[in-house]
Amino acid sequence: MNFPTDWSAPETKKRKTSGQGRGSKRAHESSDPGAPATCEYECFGKSLKEQIQNKLHSQSQGGGFEELDINSIINTVPYKDIIRDVFHNSSHRTIEVPIVTRAYEESFMREPYNFNENQCVNGDLCECMFIDKRKQFIGVEFLLPHESKEDVPRPCVLCCRQMTQKFYFDIIYDGKTFNFPIQRYGNIFNQENEYATEVMLSCPSNGPLHIFPCPVMSHQRNRYSVIYKNGIRFLQQSNVSVSDYIQVC
Secondary structure: OOOOOOOOOOOOOOOOOOOOOOOEEEEEEEOOOOOHHHHHHHHHHHHHHHHHHHHHHHHHHOOOOOOEEEHHHHHOOOHHHHHHHHOOOOOOOOEEEEEEEHHHHEEEEOOOOOOOOOOOHHHHOOHHHHHOOOOOOOOOOOOOOOOOOOOOEEEOHHHHHHHHHHHHHHHHHHHHOOOOOOOOEEEEOOOOOOOOOHEEOOOOOOOOOOOOOOOOOOOOOOEEEEEEEOOOOEEEOOOEEEHOOOOOO
C-alpha cells in the first residue's frame, strides 16, 4: 500500500494553557487533556479505518485485487465532518463562563425599582426574603452583561449563589456529576475591591473543571444585611473583602 509522501500522522500537541487573569472577561474550561484527546484520535482513526476497509472490500468484490489507490480514499474521507462530529459529541466540550466584578454583582443585590425589571424567579422563596425578617423583599433578577430581560425571569444574585453552592457540595462531597455547567458566572478574587480567597468556592485540580471552571463567591446568609438607599432595599456584604482577612504580624 503506497501512501502519499505528504500524508503524515498528525502530531498530538499539548494544548497551551493561558493563565486566567483575575480581570479577564472570559474563562475557559480546563479538562483532563488525556482522556478526551485519546477518545478523539481513536474516533478519527476508526472512521478512516472503516473507509479503507470498505475500499478494500469493493476492490476484492471486483474479481481481482490491485494496488490500493490511497489517494482516492483520502479524497473521499469527509475530514471536516469527522472532526466536527468528534468534538461535537465529546462529553468534555469547552464552555465559556463570564467573569463579573464585585461592583457589577452588588448593583443587582437589591429589590427591583424599575418597571422594566423582573423579580427573582423564586418569588417568595427568594433568598433575599430570609436575610432580615423585618425588611423582607424579593430580589431583582440577575442579568449578565450580555443578557437582556425575558418573559421568564432568572434567579437573583443570592439564589444563583445558593444553587451553585448546592451543586458544588453535591459534586465534591457526594460524588454526583452533571452534564451541564453548575455556575452562570465566575467572580474575581484576591484583588483590591474584589473578594477574598477565603470566601470563594473553587474546584479542586482533580475535580470536574469542565462543569465548574471558575471560582465563585460562596453563599452564607450571615454575611448580608439589608440597608436602604434612596428608599430602595439593598444587600450589604460583610467579611468578604481581601482586607477583612489580612493577618497582622
